[in-house]
Amino acid sequence: MGTSKVLKKDEWLKVIEDLRKGYKVFVPTKEGDFHFFREYKDGIRPDLNFSNTRLSPKGLIYPQSERMFECPLSKDQEGAFILKESPKDFGPQLVVGIRPCDAYGFLIVKRNFDNPQYRDPWWVRRYESTTFVGLGCNEPCPTCFCNAAAGGPFGEEGLDLLMWDLGDEYLIKPITEKGSNLLAKVEGKEAQDGEIKEAESLKKESQKKMDFSFDITPLKNKAQLELFNEPYWEDVAFSCINCGTCTYLCPTCWCFDIQDEVYKNHCDRIRNWDSCMFPLFTLHGSGHNPREKKFQRVRQRFMHKLKYYVDKYGNGIQCSGCGRCVRYCPVNIDIRNVIGLMCG
Amino acid sequence: MIRYTEKIRERARELLGQGKVDVFIGYKKGTVPLMNQPVMIKRAEDVDQLLWDSNCCLNLANYLTKRTEKIGIVANGCNSRNIVIHILENQIKRDQLYILGIPCEGTIDHRAVLRAADNQELLGYSEDGKEFTIRGAGFEKTLKKEEFLRTNCKTCQHRNPVIYDELLGDPVPENTEVDPFSDVKGLETQPPEKKWSFFQNLISKCIRCYACRNACPLCYCPTCFVDESKPQWVGKSIDPIDTMTFHILRAYHCAGRCTDCGACERVCPVAIPMRQFTKKLNKDAKELFDWEAGLTLETRPLFDFYKTSDYNEFIY
Amino acid sequence: MNEWSPKITAFLCNWCTYGAADLAGVSRLQYPPNFRVIRVPCSGRVSPKFILAAFRQGADGVWVSGCHPGDCHYLEGNFYARRKFALLKGLLEHIGIEPGRLHFSWISSAEATKFVEVATKVANAVGALGPAKYLIKQRAEVA
Ligand code: SF4
Ligand code: SF4
Ligand code: SF4
Ligand code: SF4
Numbered sequence: 001m002g003t004s005k006v007l008k009k010d011e012w013l014k015v016i017e018d019l020r021k022g023y024k025v026f027v028p029t030k031e032g033d034f035h036f037f038r039e040y041k042d043g044i045r046p047d048l049n050f051s052n053t054r055l056s057p058k059g060l061i062y063p064q065s066e067r068m069f070e071c072p073l074s075k076d077q078e079g080a081f082i083l084k085e086s087p088k089d090f091g092p093q094l095v096v097g098i099r100p101c102d103a104y105g106f107l108i109v110k111r112n113f114d115n116p117q118y119r120d121p122w123w124v125r126r127y128e129s130t131t132f133v134g135l136g137c138n139e140p141c142p143t144c145f146c147n148a149a150a151g152g153p154f155g156e157e158g159l160d161l162l163m164w165d166l167g168d169e170y171l172i173k174p175i176t177e178k179g180s181n182l183l184a185k186v187e188g189k190e191a192q193d194g195e196i197k198e199a200e201s202l203k204k205e206s207q208k209k210m211d212f213s214f215d216i217t218p219l220k221n222k223a224q225l226e227l228f229n230e231p232y233w234e235d236v237a238f239s240c241i242n243c244g245t246c247t248y249l250c251p252t253c254w255c256f257d258i259q260d261e262v263y264k265n266h267c268d269r270i271r272n273w274d275s276c277m278f279p280l281f282t283l284h285g286s287g288h289n290p291r292e293k294k295f296q297r298v299r300q301r302f303m304h305k306l307k308y309y310v311d312k313y314g315n316g317i318q319c320s321g322c323g324r325c326v327r328y329c330p331v332n333i334d335i336r337n338v339i340g341l342m343c344g
Numbered sequence: 345m346i347r348y349t350e351k352i353r354e355r356a357r358e359l360l361g362q363g364k365v366d367v368f369i370g371y372k373k374g375t376v377p378l379m380n381q382p383v384m385i386k387r388a389e390d391v392d393q394l395l396w397d398s399n400c401c402l403n404l405a406n407y408l409t410k411r412t413e414k415i416g417i418v419a420n421g422c423n424s425r426n427i428v429i430h431i432l433e434n435q436i437k438r439d440q441l442y443i444l445g446i447p448c449e450g451t452i453d454h455r456a457v458l459r460a461a462d463n464q465e466l467l468g469y470s471e472d473g474k475e476f477t478i479r480g481a482g483f484e485k486t487l488k489k490e491e492f493l494r495t496n497c498k499t500c501q502h503r504n505p506v507i508y509d510e511l512l513g514d515p516v517p518e519n520t521e522v523d524p525f526s527d528v529k530g531l532e533t534q535p536p537e538k539k540w541s542f543f544q545n546l547i548s549k550c551i552r553c554y555a556c557r558n559a560c561p562l563c564y565c566p567t568c569f570v571d572e573s574k575p576q577w578v579g580k581s582i583d584p585i586d587t588m589t590f591h592i593l594r595a596y597h598c599a600g601r602c603t604d605c606g607a608c609e610r611v612c613p614v615a616i617p618m619r620q621f622t623k624k625l626n627k628d629a630k631e632l633f634d635w636e637a638g639l640t641l642e643t644r645p646l647f648d649f650y651k652t653s654d655y656n657e658f659i660y
Numbered sequence: 661m662n663e664w665s666p667k668i669t670a671f672l673c674n675w676c677t678y679g680a681a682d683l684a685g686v687s688r689l690q691y692p693p694n695f696r697v698i699r700v701p702c703s704g705r706v707s708p709k710f711i712l713a714a715f716r717q718g719a720d721g722v723w724v725s726g727c728h729p730g731d732c733h734y735l736e737g738n739f740y741a742r743r744k745f746a747l748l749k750g751l752l753e754h755i756g757i758e759p760g761r762l763h764f765s766w767i768s769s770a771e772a773t774k775f776v777e778v779a780t781k782v783a784n785a786v787g788a789l790g791p792a793k794y795l796i797k798q799r800a801e802v803a
Contacts, residue, residue: 031549032615033455033463051465054614055551063803064551065581139481141465143376239382241406244553245613259580263799270800272581278554280571327465330555330611331402332374332381532754540756540794569709577709583800589712592755596708599747621751628750633743650739652729655746660765660778 002180004173004191004199012163012170013046015186016096023094023131026060028053037095048097048165051141056251056324057102058109060095061126064248068122069269073262083269088122093130101322103132103158104150105251108320111313112254131178134159138202140210141323145336147210149321154203164199171199212336216317218343219310227307228299232341237298239331240277246325246333247275247301252318255281276300302338348396348446351512352418355444360388365416365442369407370394377469377478378454382407394418397471398452398489403607405429405561408436415441420448422496422605424505425638426561429601432638432645435564445508447516450489450497452476455615457492460485496606496619499524506639524604525627527620543588543621549614550587552580556608556618557594562601569593595621600629600646601637666786668721669714670695671706675733677725679769684776691776692783695723702726703764704737708748711762715752716797721761721786725778728766738766756794760785 007015019025020040027046028035034054038044069083106127113123137153140146144153151157154164160179164171171191174180191199247253257274260267274281277298282291291297309318319335326334356368371380372393380399384407385391396418404417405426415436419427424445430436458466461480468479477486499522504515523529531539554570557563569577570590578593579586595602595618602622609619629635632655635646643649672678678699684691696719700706703726714722724745732738745764753759763782767774 033459034614036549051463065583065800065802067800067802142467142481143465235384238384238407241555241558241611243555243558243611244551245555245611248551248553249613257580261579261581261800263797266799268800270581270802275553278571327376328613330379330559330613332376332379334375337375528754536753536756536758536794538756539754543755575713577713579797579800581800581802583797583802585716585795585797586800588755588795589716589797592712592751593709596748596751599744599751621755624751624754625747628747632746632750647740647743650736650743652739654739654742656729656742658746658749658764659742660763660781 001176002174002183004171004196005183005186005188006166006169006171006191006195007186007188008169009048011188012172013048016040016046016094019094023092024089025094025096026057028097037098040096046096048135050097051137051139052099052102052322052324054324054328055249056105056322057095057098058105058251058253060093061106061130062109062113062123062254065270065272066122067268067270068258071267072265073267074265077265083267086268090125090129093126094133095130096133097135097163098132098159099137099322100134100153100155100157100159100162101144101146101150101320102251103134104146104155105158105320105322106132107158108252108309108316108318109254111315131160131182132158133161133163133172133179135163135165136203136206138165138206140206141327143323143326144321145210145212145323146321147207148213149317149319152203153206153210164202166195166198166202169195171195173199214339214343216310219306219317222307222342224303224307224311227342228303230341233299234295236302236333236338236341237295240294240298240333241331242277242279242294242297243330244273244275244277245328245330247277248273249324249328251320251322251324252305257281276304298333302335302342305335306339306342348418348512349394352394352396352444353391355510355512356385356391356394356416357388359416359442360385360391364414366413368394368416369404370418371396371400371402371404377466378452378457396446398450398476399454399469401451401454401494401606401610402559403561403605406559406607408441409561409564410435411440413440416444417441418444418446419505419508420446421500421503421505422448422603424507425502425603426605428507428638428641429603429645430561431641438641441509443505443508443510445505445511447505447511447513448497448500448503449516450493450500450503452489452492453494454610457487460487460492494606494610495617496604496609498522500604502603502636502639507641525623525630528623528627531620543591544584546620547587547591547616547618548584550582550591550616551614552582552587552590553613555611555613556616559607559611560598561607562598563594565597569597591618591621594618595625598622599625600633600635602626603638664791666694666720666783666791667696667718668694668723668782668786669719670697670723670725671700671703671710672697673703673726673733673738674699674701676727676731676769677765677767677775680767680771680775681779683769683772687772689772689776691779694783694786695779702732702734702737703741704732704734706741708744711748711752712795715757715761715792715795718792718796720789720792721763721782723763723765723778723782725765725767728768731768758789758793760789761792
């Protein structure tokens with residue numbers, strides 16, 4: 001896939017800045033205490049000196065709230081009551097500084113939104129028009145476990161380019177054709193052996209720092225009902241407050257809800273992220289709720305990620321090890337412990 | 345505060361062992377520094393999981409709603425007030441509870457602590473009296489607890505539990521010097537457009553995860569207004585007006601009930617200081633009705649009684 | 661172009677203020693035409709959600725009126741309402757709804773003149789503020 005290049009940090013940032021001419025560029029930027037991906041407009045300061053963004057970048061492809069269809073609602077207007085697709089922007093996007101776990105997360109979501117039975121047109125078009133420039137993690141967080149769940153702190157899957165932070169410079173490695181075409185246009189010196197070795201050793205060092213691992217075999221082999229009926233779910237769920245933090249921050253949670261909103265003489269059909277932690281998620285029109293109890297909802301989240309997904313797609317767990325739910329669950333429900341329980 | 349841990353374990357062991365309670369609700373150490381986990385202990389031999397330190401920042405009354413067992417529970421000032429409210433609002437019965445009261449020395453603001461660590465992740469936390477120590481990759485810092493108190497703890501006027509079966513230590517002096525509402529007062533003098541933009545800004549990052557609502561013991565309605573569909577009071581997207589409506593109504597539903605325990609603010613994944621809504625209500629409740637929530641079982645909640653002489657000046 | 665005039669949602673208690681409005685009508689007393697009246701069984705029936713709903717839908721002002729303290733048809737509905745409204749008004753004004761948008765009154769069914777007076781006062785106050793600016797739900801601002 002072409003050769004890696006090495007650029008001084010400010011040179012590379014200049015390149016990114018110039019790329020705004022051809023792309024809608026998204027960069028991590030610090031707001032208050034945390035980082036968020038924001039469109040790189042004037043006034044936004046990209047900050048690649050970060051551990052990870054508070055919210056995963058999933059919203060760049062799959063916005064939390066998205067207008068799908070719309071129609072006028074008064075008889076005398078043309079097209080009244082006939083839903084039409086809302087105008088959308090599918091122009092080229094460039095996401096710079098995405099962490100390997102989050103890029104891998106998109107591949108997990110892709111299995112749901114882009115498969116032979118079902119293709120989500122908007123997710124697919126946005127994903128395909130996006131180029132992902134990853135930033136490997138020299139210092140993985142103690143709560144991250146991408147090494148066990150995904151491709152590790154310098155994992156390449158799901159990325160078009162991967163950057164290594166070499167101190168004053170970035171080494172930029174092309175992963176896909178898309179990435180390599182982009183990099184080819186960038187002026188910069190080719191990476192030398194020494195730099196490549198340094199990058200390799202950064203990767204090894206970083207991987208060594210990650211201590212959580214598990215073997216997926218029991219998750220595959222145990223029967224769904226066996227796991228479903230385990231006695232530990234009530235205890236796992238005790239502290240849970242059934243908020244949307246874990247699912248909304250997660251790069252791989254994909255569930256949504258569709259709502260019609262009427263404003264004056266206009267109807268919008270909007271889809272919003274939803275969360276299996278909310279009772280409303282499964283509430284039937286009849287008033288019956290098959291997941292009425294908290295522990296059932298907590299169990300669903302983990303069974304989905306760690307069993308149903310595993311069985312359905314045969315491609316690992318529905319988790320990329322980004323560690324967000326571990327860090328930000330307000331009551332410290334730690335998915336690593338649940339993996340331990342389910343594998344035990 | 346750590347000194348309470350031993351006493352809690354000891355008493356929980358006895359209470360469970362003697363069958364005085366069926367379960368015991370407290371905190372255990374979490375897997376992430378600064379994050380403790382609420383836990384329900386069922387067997388005397390498990391009590392050594394229990395712990396009390398300056399990171400016990402949630403509200404355990406939240407875990408009592410409609411439970412049927414006999415429950416032992418730890419409660420500091422604010423938590424005990426929410427237990428009172430729970431009893432008054434028939435969410436739990438007084439005689440179901442055995443409350444171990446904790447005179448509280450305040451709890452710490454984990455965001456401020458992380459800021460002091462340049463927002464790097466921590467590997468360890470320990471505390472010793474008025475100081476605590478944090479440890480991360482390549483650094484260790486000892487900090488003064490006093491400087492890292494949560495904002496609600498800084499102005500807390502009821503650190504001693506208001507209801508308990510036993511008190512685990514001598515009462516601590518109450519902090520009556522500070523004005524809990526100086527921030528509210530500051531904003532009150534602003535013109536409407538400033539206030540509106542202040543609150544718009546305040547909630548601009550909200551992702552409607554409802555952690556603030558769910559962490560609060562006051563929010564136990566079987567169907568929350570945000571989930572009602574006939575009529576639908578508020579849209580479900582992250583439209584700023586819908587988000588604002590959510591926050592106004594969430595806060596208002598806590599009117600006359602909020603103890604300023606800060607659980608809502610503590611749990612927000614994007615650090616929204618939504619107590620600015622409830623604090624205004626608390627201030628008005630105090631000024632107009634001389635009311636503070638959850639101080640006694642003897643009076644009905646603020647909106648459940650009235651006086652003919654109530655504040656009337658705003659009505660023509 | 662039409663000159664702007666305020667739209668005000670009025671929640672009037674069936675047992676008093678609504679009657680006062682009627683009486684004002686039959687007595688041919690003039691009052692401003694800015695009100696969209698919603699008849700409620702008691703001021704205590706007016707949930708804060710109703711008031712927010714009115715503002716969300718673009719009301720320039722909201723007026724709630726019930727029976728004088730002690731005269732409630734249900735004995736004490738207005739006493740409970742008074743506490744609720746006191747805190748609600750404070751909160752809404754704290755987040756930026758201008759003082760002068762939200763009004764409360766006690767008007768008995770015999771007080772047609774008071775009705776006219778208060779209606780005029782409310783209409784003038786809201787009118788002076790101009791069209792509502794905040795908390796108006798528009799088409800969803802989403803991606
Ligand atoms: S596991 Fe944690 S983050 Fe997820 S719903 Fe429960 S309390 Fe919220
Ligand atoms: S609010 Fe008061 S009682 Fe509650 S934790 Fe803070 S200091 Fe303790
Ligand atoms: S609103 Fe917040 S501060 Fe008030 S009782 Fe609820 S959780 Fe505590
Ligand atoms: S916890 Fe924070 S992000 Fe979640 S709904 Fe509350 S304010 Fe919004």
